[in-house]
Each structure stands twice: as structure tokens, then as C-alpha cells.
Amino acid sequence: MALIAIPLARGTTADRASPPASAPPGVGFSYWVVLALTTSLGKGGVLPAPLAAWSANLIFAAIGLIFF
Numbered sequence: 001m002a003l004i005a006i007p008l009a010r011g012t013t014a015d016r017a018s019p020p021a022s023a024p025p026g027v028g029f030s031y032w033v034v035l036a037l038t039t040s041l042g043k044g045g046v047l048p049a050p051l052a053a054w055s056a057n058l059i060f061a062a063i064g065l066i067f068f
Helices: 002-009 023-043 049-067
Strands: none
Touching: 002 023, 002 049, 023 049
């Protein structure tokens, strides 16, 4: 979450406008939703348990690396 929230909270730069103050909490809420979804998919047998447990972390790490 920090990899995504920190670039969003940096403020105004020359090439983009300042994000709203709700951006970092929105990232946290989005992470929670994705984690709940992947956990449900793991409990339902759609995803293997290790993949279900790590999916949210992998998705948000990939997005964070794109931001950096």
C-alpha cells in the first residue's frame, strides 16, 4: 500500500495535478476489498490457498512498482 500511497500523496509536480486527500485512504480501502475478494476465492476453491493469500500483495506491489 505504501508503494502506491506515497506517490499519490507527494503533491503537485510540474507534470500532474495534486491528488485529492482521499487518495491514500482510498488505496487502503481498495487493498482491503481486493484482499477480501481473493480470500473468498481461496476459501471457495477457485484459487489455490497460497495464491489467494498472496494475490492482493502481488497486485498492489506491481501497481506500486509501476508508479515508481
